Amino acid sequence: MTDNKQNDFLLASKCSADVSDFSTDIALNDHKLNFVIRYARDKSVLDIGCVQHNPANYQSKYWQHKALCSVSNDVVGIDLYSDGVVYLQSLGYNVLVANAQDFDLGRIFDVIVAGDIIEHLENFDGFFESCKRHLASNGRLLISTPNPWYWKNFIKAALNSEVSSNPEHTCWLCVRTLRQLAQRHGMDVGEVVFGSRYLSDRLMPMPNGWKHTSFHAELFFT
Amino acid sequence: MTDSEFISKWGNRLNTSIVDRDAYLIRECIGKKVLHFGCTDTPFTQEKLDNGTALHIKLEAVASEIVGVDIDEVALSALGKVCQKSDLHVCDIENPILLDKLSGRNFDVVVCADVIEHLNNPGAMFSNLGQIVQPGGKLIVTTINGLAIKLVLRALFASEAVHPDHVAYYSFATLKHLHERFGFCVENKAFTFLYPFNNRFLTTIQPPFYRLFPNVADGIIVTSIKL
Numbered sequence: 001m002t003d004n005k006q007n008d009f010l011l012a013s014k015c016s017a018d019v020s021d022f023s024t025d026i027a028l029n030d031h032k033l034n035f036v037i038r039y040a041r042d043k044s045v046l047d048i049g050c051v052q053h054n055p056a057n058y059q060s061k062y063w064q065h066k067a068l069c070s071v072s073n074d075v076v077g078i079d080l081y082s083d084g085v086v087y088l089q090s091l092g093y094n095v096l097v098a099n100a101q102d103f104d105l106g107r108i109f110d111v112i113v114a115g116d117i118i119e120h121l122e123n124f125d126g127f128f129e130s131c132k133r134h135l136a137s138n139g140r141l142l143i144s145t146p147n148p149w150y151w152k153n154f155i156k157a158a159l160n161s162e163v164s165s166n167p168e169h170t171c172w173l174c175v176r177t178l179r180q181l182a183q184r185h186g187m188d189v190g191e192v193v194f195g196s197r198y199l200s201d202r203l204m205p206m207p208n209g210w211k212h213t214s215f216h217a218e219l220f221f222t
Numbered sequence: 223m224t225d226s227e228f229i230s231k232w233g234n235r236l237n238t239s240i241v242d243r244d245a246y247l248i249r250e251c252i253g254k255k256v257l258h259f260g261c262t263d264t265p266f267t268q269e270k271l272d273n274g275t276a277l278h279i280k281l282e283a284v285a286s287e288i289v290g291v292d293i294d295e296v297a298l299s300a301l302g303k304v305c306q307k308s309d310l311h312v313c314d315i316e317n318p319i320l321l322d323k324l325s326g327r328n329f330d331v332v333v334c335a336d337v338i339e340h341l342n343n344p345g346a347m348f349s350n351l352g353q354i355v356q357p358g359g360k361l362i363v364t365t366i367n368g369l370a371i372k373l374v375l376r377a378l379f380a381s382e383a384v385h386p387d388h389v390a391y392y393s394f395a396t397l398k399h400l401h402e403r404f405g406f407c408v409e410n411k412a413f414t415f416l417y418p419f420n421n422r423f424l425t426t427i428q429p430p431f432y433r434l435f436p437n438v439a440d441g442i443i444v445t446s447i448k449l
Binding site: 119121122123124125126148149153154157158163167168169170171172173174176177180181184206207209210 | 342343344345346348368369371373374377378384386387388389390391392393395396399400403435437438
């Protein structure tokens with residue numbers, strides 16, 4: 001990987017952590033954490049993109065890796081952000097530096113969690129093939145990604161703003177495109193859950209495909 | 223107020239533009255050495271050749287030289303029967319073999335029209351393009367706009383219509399990031415309206431609506447220069 005690309009991948013790692021989310025608690029009722037925890041409980045779990053942009057996020061009640069560690073004793077995290085990984089290692093977490101598009105850890109997991117990762121990638125083939133190498137035959141790949149048709153995205157676009165919640169996003173996926181992508185790699189989409197952290201979004205009398213910021217999908221081998 | 227006056231006034235105010243995709247590409251290719259990726263219109267190649275709407279034929283008519291590349295051998299064969307001067311190749315845009323097939327060739331403009339949304343590995347496409355396009359050369363990528371109002375409305379009514387071969391959507395911001403990641407500097411963006419409605423009223427109001435709100439139009443065109 002060239003330095004330019006490496007820097008681009010890590011752009012979002014310069015994002016500051018949201019101090020208001022810092023807590024010793026885990027937001028188990030959060031839509032994203034609630035979804036992954038249901039599948040990960042007492043299973044061996046690989047968490048892709050475990051640093052979540054900024055290693056200070058380990059203090060956040062929304063930090064996915066902490067939530068996964070709270071329900072499983074066998075959780076491995078990988079991330080491309082080496083400084084972040086080293087920091088988390090110093091805190092005692094079992095995390096490694098690896099590229100989500102090309103990794104080989106030499107073992108199998110029951111559940112692979114790719115929370116808000118796929119929209120950062122340029123090589124879906126590499127991601128799916130790496131995940132398949134590490135996933136048990138009856139395992140589950142859990143993918144979370146922003147909802148392109150979230151109502152605020154549309155309003156921003158209509159008003160001529162650049163709609164990109166993160167400086168390193170490379171694409172958008174909806175449930176149908178995710179399913180078609182999975183099917184190219186011998187997988188299919190099972191459960192799909194839409195969710196938003198904003199109460200105002202959740203209370204809106206609108207369809208899920210409009211009112212929620214993101215969706216989470218369960219993928220399995222066909 | 224004429225169309226051009228309207229676009230000039232509102233397009234400038236909004237700092238973006240709404241254009242006809244084929245007209246834009248034709249204008250960019252006049253008298254140029256052109257490489258056209260995805261040069262067939264599978265599965266509509268024969269239909270478009272019959273009714274004269276195939277993009278490659280339009281580009282061939284204005285380019286000084288043109289090379290077409292597509293993965294669909296059957297469609298490429300049909301296209302070859304109609305083309306006058308095109309050099310056509312069967313190859314996957316994500317495959318490095320492409321570089322061998324095109325080695326020694328220089329192009330003024332490389333056109334990737336509605337290809338990227340089909341790819342498993344858009345990074346490989348940009349990596350190949352990074353070697354094919356010479357520094358200062360022009361790359362034009364077009365795709366469906368992931369934030370198009372038609373897609374949003376279909377999501378509202380849970381009747382999303384997705385091409386069975388599409389695996390991702392792109393907005394201008396995500397395309398810009400991909401271009402920059404691979405050493406291309408975006409110099410222009412434009413939006414297009416591609417598809418008429420079945421409803422005559424909606425088809426009539428579509429052009430003025432998109433001129434007011436171009437960022438939610440059907441398609442995106444990103445023009446970049448190789449650094």
